[in-house]
Amino acid sequence: MSSGGATGPLFYAVFAAVLGMLQFGFNTGVINAPRAFIENFINENYDVNSGLVFSVIVSIYAVGGMIGCPLASWVSDKRGRKFALLVNAAFGVIGAALMGFSETSTSLAMLIIGRFLIGINCGFATTASPTYVSEMAPVRLRGAFGTVNQLAVAFGLVGGQILGIDVLLGSNEGWPWLLGLAIIPSAIQCAMLPFAPETPRYLLLSQRDEEQARRVLKSIRGTDEIEDEINGMHDEDRAMKQEQTFTIGDLIRIKALRTPLIIGIVMHLSQQLGGINAVLYFSSTIFIKTGLSEGDARLASIGVGSMLFIMALVSIPLMDRLGRRTLQLCGLGGMTVFSVLMTIAFFTYENNKTMSIFAVIFTLLYVGFFGVGPSSIPWMILSELFGQGARSAAVSVGALVNWLANFVVGLTFLSMSELLGNYVFVPYTILLIFFYVFTYFKLPETKNRTIEEVTALFKN
Secondary structure, eight states, rough: OTOOOOOHHHHHHHHHHHHHHHHHHHHHHHHHHTTTHHHOOOOHHSOHHHHHHHHHHHHHHHHHHHHOOOOOOHHHHHHHHHHHHHHHHHHHHHHHHHHHTTTTTTTTTHHHHHHHHHHHHHHHHHHHHHHHHHSSGGGGGGGHHHHHHHHHHHHHHHHHHHHSSTTTTOSTHHHHHHHHHTHHHOOOOOHHHGSOOOOHHHHHHHHHHHHHHHHHHHHHHHHOHHHHHHHHHHHHHHHHHHHHOOOOOHHHHOOHHHHHHHHHHHHHHHHHHHHHHHHHHHHHHHHHHHOOOOHHHHHHHHHHHHHHHHHHHHHHHHHHHHHHHHHHHHHHHHHHHHHHHHHHHHHHHHTTTTHHHHHHHHHHHHHHHHHTTTTTHHHHHHHHHHHHHHHHHHHHHHHHHHHHHHHHHHHHHHHHHHGGGGTTHHHHHHHHHHHHHHHHHHHHOTTEEEEEEEEHHHHO
């Protein structure tokens, strides 16, 4: 096989790593269906506001994510990519076990702590898994392998929603099993990762173990022709040493860095504050309010995850053909239109029952346009706006902002829904209009441009 091919050992290693991203998707989608049963459990055992406590259970996941992201960067740099993934799998096992046994123990604390730990696991995975995959993949297949992370997220999301339907685990008896099933991806990771290699890049550039790096590279490439790749890593190492390293403080202080940082932050905010997680966390609740039965609402929610999965596949060839800016504008524009139509459907369904079906259709199309660009572009854009010396700090800020906004949406949506009723998506619509206008005027196209060309735009 020629240098840079896809081999069995490479697929094994990538599969072991992306189980963490599947976990991220599963735990985002799984909390949607069992809301009523979890609130029953809370009401039967505790004298508290079950709706408010459920909002805490949903949003504490994002607090864990905020901790997991920087923790992943630190552990990956100190102890290696593989060790970081293995440690994170242990977080997943413990968190899932706590959630799974919370009802048997009649312990709300176990449920909340378990959800918090699984949040750390998922935040950690969003940093550690893409890093491992990109360092294992051959250069010419890096884009294709990078999209595997997004597909794993969408697959996990659909899986969580399917398992939440009535005939499976969407019941008073089934919901602890539903949440506890998160133990499976992490347990498989614990079994697989000891047999997966450390990344050649980490071995060569951080461990200075060229012999082991060569051995791993020959195994995952299926060839002895690895000199070009080894030399490329050495060239990258020399370039990194010559380039100045910037801190988060530098990004705020220096205008040529501050402008792309603000653009990247707004892209991350557009992903969360456009309201997508209100749909992913609470689509069953939204559909019930439009007149669907609980069973039909859960089935409609499966369509939400399925739409994301389909759009992840569709956007792969479009990313390099149409460009980041075009897809982001298309996605935000479509989300704006369909959030308006969703509001109209929510408002008119009582007088026209057909609007219940349109509410579902508009919601699915809103999710579809999210999948066109806003689902993936914020995660890649900061890497394309910054040179090597500032990239790590910028990506860390973006991830933190993303999880913080995720927390805000998860915590506030149910209260906003009670306050605003059928107008609950109006604030998201207003923000989507702002994000569209900002993107139109501020986001440069990075397609087919080198990092040097992109950073030069901000220096001018």
